[in-house]
Amino acid sequence: MTDAPIPRRPPRGDAWGMADTAVRVRGLRKRYGDVDAVNGVDLDIRRGEVFALLGPNGAGKSTTVEILEGHRQRTAGEVSVLGADPAKAGRSWRARIGIVPQTSHEDPQLTVREMVRHFAAYYPRPRDPDEVIEAVGLAELAGRRVGRMSGGQRRRVDVALGIVGRPELLFLDEPTTGFDPDARRRFWELIQGLAGDGTTILLTTHYLDEAEALADRVGVIAAGRVVAVDAPARLGGRATASARVSWRGPEGPQRIDTDSPTQVVAELSQRFGGEVPELTVTRPSLEDVYLSMIGATK
Numbered sequence: 001m002t003d004a005p006i007p008r009r010p011p012r013g014d015a016w017g018m019a020d021t022a023v024r025v026r027g028l029r030k031r032y033g034d035v036d037a038v039n040g041v042d043l044d045i046r047r048g049e050v051f052a053l054l055g056p057n058g059a060g061k062s063t064t065v066e067i068l069e070g071h072r073q074r075t076a077g078e079v080s081v082l083g084a085d086p087a088k089a090g091r092s093w094r095a096r097i098g099i100v101p102q103t104s105h106e107d108p109q110l111t112v113r114e115m116v117r118h119f120a121a122y123y124p125r126p127r128d129p130d131e132v133i134e135a136v137g138l139a140e141l142a143g144r145r146v147g148r149m150s151g152g153q154r155r156r157v158d159v160a161l162g163i164v165g166r167p168e169l170l171f172l173d174e175p176t177t178g179f180d181p182d183a184r185r186r187f188w189e190l191i192q193g194l195a196g197d198g199t200t201i202l203l204t205t206h207y208l209d210e211a212e213a214l215a216d217r218v219g220v221i222a223a224g225r226v227v228a229v230d231a232p233a234r235l236g237g238r239a240t241a242s243a244r245v246s247w248r249g250p251e252g253p254q255r256i257d258t259d260s261p262t263q264v265v266a267e268l269s270q271r272f273g274g275e276v277p278e279l280t281v282t283r284p285s286l287e288d289v290y291l292s293m294i295g296a297t298k
């Protein structure tokens with residue numbers, strides 16, 4: 001385990017223009033009784049992209065993802081996943097996707113190794129089960145029964161089962177819930193490695209730092225609709241938003257919102273004759289813009 005910052009993959013902007021679309025959704029709707037859980041979602045995910053779906057509880061993330069996985073029927077709309085309609089696609093399509101669902105269905109009597117081997121047998125080109133177990137950090141627990149593992153350890157088994165088939169497209173529904181910080185960092189490295197190998201990844205998460213670390217783009221979904229899609233650094237105009245310069249002056253804490261923070265800092269530096277006490281320069285965090293988007297749709 002290392003505390004070093006995790007390197008982001010190099011941007012692949014130019015390559016994207018030519019890349020195929022992995023997921024294309026138009027006008028997706030899902031109605032449960034009189035609840036519009038998904039209410040007109042449009043979404044495009046490029047091959048090789050890591051896309052994070054953010055949104056509050058009940059926003060419609062899992063419903064959307066389960067429709068894309070072919071595990072739920074839609075009420076209306078067009079859906080194409082790896083070129084097929086998930087509602088009609090067969091076994092060969094299913095072998096090309098990997099799923100880490102929100103709730104797992106493991107056999108508590110099987111050991112981790114038995115479970116991963118068992119799943120590997122369903123796929124035409126599986127990864128080596130022991131390598132997968134190692135990759136999710138469970139090598140030392142490979143012989144342990146799944147029923148005797150902690151919640152976070154079981155979640156790692158879920159991840160192992162999702163990737164053992166060498167999927168082209170991996171769905172991760174809140175994958176790191178229950179992970180300790182060390183396990184989360186390791187999981188991020190694993191996902192970055194898969195993405196580096198070209199796996200397309202659709203992830204839902206409530207952890208904004210996770211979206212920021214992993215995603216090429218994030219989509220914010222609220223009340224069954226996508227309200228914004230952009231790179232994490234640009235979402236909601238973050239990159240161009242005013243900066244807040246804060247410092248401590250003789251009269252106490254001071255702050256100013258400005259479009260030219262460099263100039264403000266230069267002036268402060270001159271005024272203080274060097275170091276400016278408690279100087280910080282910040283722009284809105286992903287959490288700031290996310291919360292304002294969610295608030296705006298309530």
Ligand SMILES: Nc1ncnc2c1ncn2[C@@H]1O[C@H](COP(=O)(O)OP(=O)(O)OP(=O)(O)O)[C@@H](O)[C@H]1O
Pocket residue numbers: 032035036037055056057058059060061062063064
């Ligand atoms: N099987 C179901 N029957 C009836 N209503 C459902 C069903 N599944 C989900 N819903 C409703 O659909 C809406 C969207 O739920 P969904 O699970 O897709 O949200 P979510 O964004 O994944 O939430 P969370 O962050 O809590 O996982 C909610 O209002 C939920 O109560």
